[in-house]
Amino acid sequence: MTRISVKVDGTAYEDEVEPRLLLVHYLRDRLGLTGTPVGCDTTNCGACMVDLDGKSVKSCSVLAVQADGGEVTTIQGLASADGEWHPLQRAFHEQHALQCGFCTPGMIMAARDLLRENPDPTPEEVREGLEGNLCRCTGYMNIVRAVLAAAAEERRHQAPEPGAVAEHAEPSTAGSGAPV
Amino acid sequence: MIPASFEYARPRTVEEAVGQLALAGEEAKVLAGGQSLLPILRMRLAFPELLVDVGRIPGLRGVRTDGDTLVIGALTSHHDVVHDPLVRRHAGLLAAATATVADPAVRHRGTIGGSLAHADPAGDVPAAVLALDAELVVQGPDGRRSVPAREFFTDYLQTALRPDELLVEVRVPKADAWGFHYEKFQLSAQAWAVVGVAALVRRDDGRIVESRVGLSNMGPTPVRATACEEALAGADAAPDAVASAADSAAEGTRPASDLSASAEYREHLARVLTRRAVLAAADLT
Ligand SMILES: Cc1cc2nc3c(=O)[nH]c(=O)nc-3n(C[C@H](O)[C@H](O)[C@H](O)COP(=O)(O)OP(=O)(O)OC[C@H]3O[C@@H](n4cnc5c(N)ncnc54)[C@H](O)[C@@H]3O)c2cc1C
Ligand code: FES
Ligand code: FES
Numbered sequence: 001m002t003r004i005s006v007k008v009d010g011t012a013y014e015d016e017v018e019p020r021l022l023l024v025h026y027l028r029d030r031l032g033l034t035g036t037p038v039g040c041d042t043t044n045c046g047a048c049m050v051d052l053d054g055k056s057v058k059s060c061s062v063l064a065v066q067a068d069g070g071e072v073t074t075i076q077g078l079a080s081a082d083g084e085w086h087p088l089q090r091a092f093h094e095q096h097a098l099q100c101g102f103c104t105p106g107m108i109m110a111a112r113d114l115l116r117e118n119p120d121p122t123p124e125e126v127r128e129g130l131e132g133n134l135c136r137c138t139g140y141m142n143i144v145r146a147v148l149a150a151a152a153e154e155r156r157h158q159a160p161e162p163g164a165v166a167e168h169a170e171p172s173t174a175g176s177g178a179p180v
Numbered sequence: 181m182i183p184a185s186f187e188y189a190r191p192r193t194v195e196e197a198v199g200q201l202a203l204a205g206e207e208a209k210v211l212a213g214g215q216s217l218l219p220i221l222r223m224r225l226a227f228p229e230l231l232v233d234v235g236r237i238p239g240l241r242g243v244r245t246d247g248d249t250l251v252i253g254a255l256t257s258h259h260d261v262v263h264d265p266l267v268r269r270h271a272g273l274l275a276a277a278t279a280t281v282a283d284p285a286v287r288h289r290g291t292i293g294g295s296l297a298h299a300d301p302a303g304d305v306p307a308a309v310l311a312l313d314a315e316l317v318v319q320g321p322d323g324r325r326s327v328p329a330r331e332f333f334t335d336y337l338q339t340a341l342r343p344d345e346l347l348v349e350v351r352v353p354k355a356d357a358w359g360f361h362y363e364k365f366q367l368s369a370q371a372w373a374v375v376g377v378a379a380l381v382r383r384d385d386g387r388i389v390e391s392r393v394g395l396s397n398m399g400p401t402p403v404r405a406t407a408c409e410e411a412l413a414g415a416d417a418a419p420d421a422v423a424s425a426a427d428s429a430a431e432g433t434r435p436a437s438d439l440s441a442s443a444e445y446r447e448h449l450a451r452v453l454t455r456r457a458v459l460a461a462a463d464l465t
Contacts, residue, residue, distance in 0.1 A: 002188055019188030019231065020221075041181055043219045044370065046285065055259070055288040061218045062289065065188055066211075066235060113284065131369045132283025 004068040008033065009077030017064045023057075024048045026064035027074060035076040035105055039134075046133030049106035050074045056113035058132070075105035078112070087150040087157075088112055097146035099137035106133050111147045119155055123148065183221035187230045194319050194346055197234050202321050202344035204230045210346060211235065212255060215282070215290035216298045240293075240348060243267055250352040254293025258305075259284070261292055271352045273360035277308035277378055280362065283370045293347045296332070299339045299401070302372040306333060306402040308362060311378040311394035314352045320345040333401035358382050361460035363453045364396075367440055373397050374440045375449040377405075377429075379457035383417045388462060398433040398450055407431040408454055422458050429454035 001016040008031060015030060027033045027050070038060055039047030048060040051073040059072075078086035088108045091097070098104045107130060114121060114129030121129065126147045127140070135143060191197040201208050209228035211217055212235060220226050234240065240255040243264045250270045252261065261267055261278045268275050281287055281295070281304050295305035296316060306329075309316075314329045318341055327340050334340055341347060358380040364373045376396030382389045391412040393405040411425035435446035459465050 018185065020183045020185055022182070022218075022222075025182070041219075041222055043215065043286065046283070049285055056285045057289055058285050060222070061214060061286075063188075063211075063214065063218070065190075066214065066233065110285065127369075129284060132285045 002065050002068075004065055006064075006067050006069070007071045009072070009074055015064075019063065019065050021064045022060055023050070023052075023062040023064050023067050023072070024059035026067075027059060027072070033074055033076055036074050037102055037105065039102060039106075044132075044134065045103070046106040046110060046130075047103055049109040049133065051109060051113065056110050073109075075108055078108070086112075087153045088115075088147070091146040091150035091153065092143075095142050095146035095149055097138065097142040103133060103135040103137075107135065107143055111150070114147070115151050115154060119151060119158075121147070121151060181222050181224060183218070184224060184227050186221075186228055188233065189230060190233045190236060192237065194234075194237060194240070194348060197232050197237065197346055198319060198321055198344055200230070200232050201346070204232075206343055208232055208343070210297070212294040212297075213257065213289040213291045214294075215286045216294060216300070234346060245270070245354075246351075248354050250354055252292055252350045252352065254296075254347045254349055255291050256293075258282075258287035258290045258292065258295070262287065270354040270356055271312055273312060273355065273358075273362060273378055273380055274305070274308045274352065276360065277304040277362040277364075277376070280304050280364045280366075280373075280376075292350055296350065297339060297341055297347050299333050299337050300372070301333075301336065301399060301401050302376075302397040303402070304362065304364060304373060304376055304378075304396060307376055307394035307396040308378040309350060309352070309394075310402050310404060311380050311392045312352050312355060313392065314350050316347060317349045317351060318345045319348045324348070326351070330404070336400035355380060358392075359461040359463055361457045363457040363460070365449055365453055375435075375446050375453055377450070377453040377457040379454070379461040381412070381458060381461040383462055386417055388412050388415050388417050388421075391458060391461075393429065393454060393458070395429070395433065395450055395454075398430065398435045398446060400434065400436075403433055405429045405431075405433075405450070405454060408458075412458065417462055417464060419459060419464055422462065422464065423455050426451050426455035426458060 005014045039045035043061045050059045207229040211231040211233045240253045364376040373396045378394040380392040407428040415421040430447035430450040435443045437443045
């Protein structure tokens with residue numbers, strides 16, 4: 001057994017774990033954070049994606065001991081403290097970007113990572129950013145749409161530049177743009 | 181699946197890591213980014229007794245220059261290689277090939293050293309490193325030695341690394357004067373190359389002075405398309421001359437037949453992709 005300390009979605013944990021324990025199983029089975037699913041055995045599907053120290057990773061292919069001292073954010077840590085959804089969560093809901101929902105946590109974590117590096121991606125860049133995430137249901141069209149919509153909303157909130165947001169007619173002020 | 185049990189060590193220095201590897205012999209495996217090793221352990225294709233996690237050894241990550249050489253630490257992630265300004269300036273071919281590896285999340289964890297030590301002939305990084313004539317610096321109980329990329333890949337998933345040696349850095353001669361292109365043929369996004377071609381071309385106005393062409397997945401190891409390189413030396417920098425040189429790209433290769441392609445089809449791909457890669461590297465497209 002190896003002792004690890006990790007911060008997950010803002011809470012600090014200390015645990016004894018077997019070295020072979022995968023990070024995704026630590027999250028699901030030890031911490032009860034079952035929002036992060038396992039979809040494959042080959043590191044291909046991306047369903048298990050979480051953020052480790054600021055970068056998206058496939059948590060089925062990271063050992064819990066490798067996350068020792070690190071900070072993990074899962075899909076369950078995205079909503080704000082008062083329960084308000086992350087713009088990506090809202091956009092996936094509004095744009096019908098999911099059917100069964102199994103790929104959704106990973107899609108959102110990958111998209112969040114993409115938008116951090118590239119806040120204004122083209123549809124092609126969204127597809128490349130989500131290259132490591134497989135969806136069996138939707139055909140991806142609405143997923144791409146949702147990511148673009150969330151990107152536009154985040155840009156509107158972060159840097160309100162008058163005249164720079166062609167797709168929104170009304171002038172945007174912080175907090176006023178949340179869709180109903 | 182859940183991997184079989186193993187012991188875990190997290191050395192703080194290269195010397196400590198090498199000592200642990202020497203003690204455990206064939207039973208130990210180095211763990212870097214884990215993006216090849218952990219899938220293998222999950223599928224229970226390997227049963228090491230000890231994983232030596234080198235991921236936190238300071239000094240093995242990052243890129244610097246040393247005169248005319250670019251020095252890349254073995255633990256530098258694919259993501260960092262792709263975005264590093266020094267790599268982009270002096271070894272653009274490596275950044276271009278690495279950008280096609282897997283997907284962003286795998287590139288965040290996977291390392292250049294892991295790709296080379298794993299030595300999958302379908303990998304994109306080995307062919308580029310081979311074309312760049314890099315030197316691989318490895319460290320064992322008796323200190324460091326340098327292995328030319330051409331001698332590093334010995335057979336399918338086999339390298340010149342001994343069980344108690346660690347790959348510590350990749351030394352790439354600066355290739356500022358060379359045009360470059362990596363051409364990868366894959367059946368789906370995120371997939372390995374069916375065939376990949378890493379091309380470097382140096383030309384003066386009307387002629388190709390010199391070229392270096394590395395091939396992915398055209399045999400048990402990454403290989404150089406030597407006959408094609410010879411045919412290109414001194415050739416006209418023109419599409420016809422490049423096409424006729426590229427016809428020899430598969431000479432001397434031993435590609436496998438598998439579910440993605442027959443050996444014959446791989447030979448065909450090598451010729452077509454080499455033509456495209458060299459044309460792009462020579463700025464003839
Ligand atoms: C879904 C998926 C798709 C992929 N697609 C591609 C692709 O298209 N192209 C491609 O090139 N690669 C691809 N890869 C592989 C990827 O490039 C891996 O990151 C890389 O092969 C291994 O690097 P790593 O640091 O993760 O090594 P690890 O998995 O930690 O180690 C791999 C092997 O190298 C040894 N090793 C690692 N570092 C050292 C060192 N410094 N010294 C000595 N031995 C060492 C380990 O013992 C192990 O045997 C893919 C992987 C996945 C999961
Ligand atoms: S469960 Fe991790 S990539 Fe599929
Ligand atoms: S919504 Fe079912 S897998 Fe994507």
